Amino acid sequence: MSVPEIFRMPDVGEGLTEAEIVAWQVAPGDPVAVNQILVEIETAKAVVELPSPFAGTVHELLAEPGATVQVGEPIIAIRTAEGGTPEPTPVSESPAESKGALIGEAGADGRIATLVGYGPRQGAARRRPRKGVPGAAAAVAEPEVAPVVAGEEAAAQVGPAAAAATAPDLDDGRPAGPESLVPLAKPPVRKLAKDLGVDLRALAGSGPGGVITRDDVRAAASAQAAGAAGAAGAAGAAGATGAAGATAAPAAEPVAVPAAAAPESVGGVRREPIRGVRRATAAAMVQSAFTAPHVTEFLSVDVTETMALRDRLRASRRFADVKLTPLAFVAKAVCLAARRTPAVNASWDEPAGEIVYYDHVQLGIAAATPRGLLVPKIRDADRLDLHGLAAALGALTETARAGKTAPSDLVGGTITITNVGVFGVDTGTPILNPGEAAILAVGSIKPAPWVVDGELTVRTVCQLALSFDHRLVDGEQGSRFLADVGALLEDPATAMLW
């Protein structure tokens, strides 16, 4: 075979000089097609995906995730079939693309827009099934790759030095990171900081509006040794998205840490840029907390019967293929109770001056994922039986944990369950997912003293907490709904009556 083709880091945004490797989507030995996504990179402007210009087999990855690569430097070597110019056959379906991004789908075969897939990638869409990122990295780390940072070990060695080397440039005010990281300081102050070796991002400005002043810089310079300028993460925020836990720029977090990022602790304080899901969650929570007047009600429930029922059903053949969790019973109870109290499955449409009642329950399940808090939905949950709910829950949590939740699964919820019990806590006061009227927190299920027929006994007990939007749900409705859910869990047989 002849010399492999080299793909060099392109300037993807009019005059950029460098970009950071966020994650590889291919590994050595993988076959690639023209326009198949190879890698996700982050520039000062955006996180973008690079499609392959060649068809062939990946020979070698020439840059590690987390590494900052100059435009024009080689990032990957691909062995083409002839070792020459590739047959320019545009291949549209990259494996990573087959899910999600159906935006440009033109025909039954859905090929057109999946070619590159930038279109669909906005916001929440910017998350894709990651093809074994850790595996890929490890595969590269072991063989050859001497010139580039190899694996975490090397990253640890190279980290500080490389970071220190890049620090002056960053302080120059050039947008080497995302805008959110550019410190508030005037150019002369940046210059001063650069001269004194002070990292502006580690400073809290004392000027008006948090602007960093000369005095701040001087004070910092005298407080720290010249070389100690923390060269915090060149790794950038993956794009501030907006609101709704739906949005997310997943990638950066796990991979960005090893090499460049790892914000250093300065004066016992570690500052970390707000980004991705964190930012989206914050925006959604603030929006919700300050628009919907929350009321939270609590109910302790004896779920002994439900747990017994669960044990019986678990042993049955019909439930052999699913994991039947208490959450499935809660979900079922919520759907049944919502039918009796439609106000909890509704939303407040301020611009239209209307309350929107939904025929069906789009049940959100809050999930802690590697990317942060996500709330994927079970569609038309009220149409599912217990088995269907259990199956949907299993699929949904698995997908969410794997970071593969499709953006369309994150939007359009009507009511949410948050299972804080899995963290071992009893209860909480959940904040509404924006646009929804109610959210139910399920506490941990555990043995507790309980009074039955005037006798103190030990039962299996769980606490429920329901927050609702008082604009459209009154205490009566909220209480009825919560009591209904509780009654169903206390005596699941009552579902027969509904």
Place this chain on the structure above:
Amino acid sequence: MSRPQSWVPTDPRSAPTREHVLSGLHGTDEGGAELVQLLTPEGQRVSDDRFGSWADDVGAEELKGYYRDMVLVRRVDREGNALQRQGQLGIWVPLLGQEAAQVGAGRAATPRDMIFPSYREHGVAWCRGIDPTDLLGIFRGTDHGSWDPIEARFHLYTIVIGNQCLNATGYAMGQKFEGKVGDGPDAEATMCFFGDGATSQGDVHEGFVWAAAYDAPVVFYCQNNQWAISVPLERQTRVPLFQRARGYGFPGVRVDGNDVLACLAVTRWALEECRTGNGPVLIEAFTYRMDAHTTSDDPSRYRLADELELWKLKDPIERVRVNLVREHGVGQDFFDEVQAKSDELAARFRAFCVAMPDPGPDRMFSEVYAELSPQLAAEKSAYLEYHASFEGA
């Protein structure tokens, strides 16, 4: 809301709320009650009293043609995006989502009409018979457009926002002065393309004023894709854009920009109005930019993905496909053939791009004047000599 009885003039800063002013604007994903539509997002052909007759002649064959146009244009667009990501183009301006707005308008124009594009009108260029490879030079930085604007009746791309409205108005005024407006068979009109962001530019305002003052035969075709880079429409206007025309004294129509038939019908009507002396006309094609503003932009920083999810349901190509299958019984082999054609075109587009030579150093002199002035000739030879001095060095 203030009660009429108790109404007192309020502090102007707190006067009408955004919600009052903006109802019916961006934020609704519908275009409002006045939206002209002939093909619903579900692919149903519907009637429109005012404009429906302008697309009565469109049958299965024509519709297949528009489908082919849109698929090919989208395919080229996606390939352009990929080429930029591979370092082959300096920048690419995606049109994803605006195929119907462009193909509908482009196919409505006759060969006699003159068109002034902005820089996103790859679909209109396609309808004017310009080969997609002719667009590449602009984005690769090797030329400013390599088609003949007179022959194609399609001006070169204008990068300055809204500037082409002045050019188009002036051109249309010329058409009027030269007697090309009227009932005759050689009547012609001008069409000017710009975006919602351009409506905030002085050039567009001036163009509107002059076009109205001179009854210029120009169709102002605004593709309202909801976003001026990162600025949403509601930050730019208090009224729906098409209503602005009334203030200038000419008609404005809002058309479903994702409906190729409605765009065709309304544009045909508007061009005919202009050709017969009833110009100008403003068309607001209500559409959505499904991709970034350019390859240098990251829309996830300023807009939410659920907005995109909504617009995906209104995809301009999908509704035509559905209509072809449901109402005309078109089979899968047609779609496969178009798909294959589009892949072929994209491959040719890619091959052409990768093989494009860098322009020589004389290019900056050779394409400026028809005949070089003695001074420029001297500069050119001096410059080439200077360049040659590096040879072998």
